Amino acid sequence: MAKRFWLMKSEPSSFSIDDLRQKKTTLWDGVRNYQARNFMTNEMKVGDEALFYHSNADPPAAVGVMTISGAAEPDPTQFDSEDSHYDPKATPGRPIWYGVRVKFKSKFARPVSLPEMRSHKALQKMVLLQKGSRLSIQPVTEKEFEIVCKLGSKKNPESKK
DNA sequence: GCCAACGTTGGC
């Protein structure tokens, strides 16, 4: 099956691209939305690539790329009553929430901000840009993925003016 | 099954 592309959000105040770069790999935990979970359990494959997106940041932006390195597994934070993601309805025998393992691939030379993506003609259909879209894990097309990566690899996007 | 109330996300 062909490689697919994703966008995954994290608030940099809790986990940033630099944290991932340092750790190299992490379990993408804390997802508590069924649609986002289903992407991880049903659709993601090891080897897929994802844009790392900083939400609630200034500015919100795509900041790098990671690789899906491990299939979905139960998210341990759902069982931990001390954790803010604790879910009392979940048990180890019947987990509700899952996470995939991700591996750092690259950090962009510069962030590709939300307004920049919004102003880009070829990115208009990105799930991220749709009104009211809050999905923390979402598919992106290969083309969208490539465009964002290309924008992120340029040091001086404004110089072409 | 409907829908009001509530909690959360996330841009601004």
Next chain:
DNA sequence: GCCAACGTTGGC
């Protein structure tokens, strides 16, 4: 800090 949009819960 505000608030629009969304998802979930629970009464009926």
